[in-house]
Amino acid sequence: MSAQLIDGKLIAQKIRQDAADRTQKLRARGIQPCLAVVLVGEDPASVSYVTAKERALEEAGMASQDIRLPQETSEIELLTIIDKLNQDPQVHGILVQLPLPKHINEDRIITAIEPAKDVDGFHPVSVGNMVLGRPGFLPCTPHGVLVLLRELSIPTNGAHAVMVGRSNIVGKPLANLLTRRDINATVTVCHTGTRDLADHCRRADILIAAAGRPGLITADMVRPGAAVIDVGVNRVEDPAAKKGYRLVGDVDFEGVKEVASFITPVPGGVGPMTIAMLIQNVVQAAEHRLQGV
Numbered sequence: 001m002s003a004q005l006i007d008g009k010l011i012a013q014k015i016r017q018d019a020a021d022r023t024q025k026l027r028a029r030g031i032q033p034c035l036a037v038v039l040v041g042e043d044p045a046s047v048s049y050v051t052a053k054e055r056a057l058e059e060a061g062m063a064s065q066d067i068r069l070p071q072e073t074s075e076i077e078l079l080t081i082i083d084k085l086n087q088d089p090q091v092h093g094i095l096v097q098l099p100l101p102k103h104i105n106e107d108r109i110i111t112a113i114e115p116a117k118d119v120d121g122f123h124p125v126s127v128g129n130m131v132l133g134r135p136g137f138l139p140c141t142p143h144g145v146l147v148l149l150r151e152l153s154i155p156t157n158g159a160h161a162v163m164v165g166r167s168n169i170v171g172k173p174l175a176n177l178l179t180r181r182d183i184n185a186t187v188t189v190c191h192t193g194t195r196d197l198a199d200h201c202r203r204a205d206i207l208i209a210a211a212g213r214p215g216l217i218t219a220d221m222v223r224p225g226a227a228v229i230d231v232g233v234n235r236v237e238d239p240a241a242k243k244g245y246r247l248v249g250d251v252d253f254e255g256v257k258e259v260a261s262f263i264t265p266v267p268g269g270v271g272p273m274t275i276a277m278l279i280q281n282v283v284q285a286a287e288h289r290l291q292g293v
């Protein structure tokens, strides 16, 4: 293996400790940061994400309001719950775990969340603020990737970053953030309709995969010495594994680790950073309320 393994857990732990310290200061003033976590249905991946988020909140000394709703919950019912959470002064942040069941319009739900409580950074106001470089919550996974690059001193100034994926949650915001002046990368965005994907990827100094396709990025698509960030989380069947499946990213780890300079593992790379950035956003939401921002 030639690539340095990026330990997302270790970097995430530092951020979570910082958030825990800030939480202590708030609690000394009688405020406990609180995130409302809303999960509709029982999608196993979503259940495990939500559980991990709630555990991290508790560990940081924060409170969570766990709201689990049946799959059949109507859009109106969900909107009513969000409205209550928007009004509730005890609640600093609201997270509605995605994806939502098909009969609920995701866009309408996200837009109903009060932007001051939008710790996911998905509300159109948050997205607009991000694009304009104004203060606001940054989406957790893209922000986590930026922090990984910074912590590992991976050069971004003038570097060519290739973003594979264009989702609202990862690809779109991350491509945008990478062009910020303090990061200063040149960005190519690729997606399922991209012709000659391998050619684009080979031109990357920083290759970021967030397409949701196991093994999409193979060693021949990576320039020797490139930094490879794998945002993919895919469950693949594995009868030998205890749960009957294992988690893999979008990158063929075994092959690519021989070519890249840095590589994130799955699990243990970007995933822990997403949770850490969420925790940071929740404490920030509580601090802002105190400061009247």
Ligand code: GUN
Pocket (backbone or CB within 6 Å): 095, 096, 097, 098, 099, 120, 140, 141, 169, 274
């Ligand atoms: N589903 C996958 N990633 C996320 C996330 O960061 N936040 C929410 N709310 N749902 C998700």
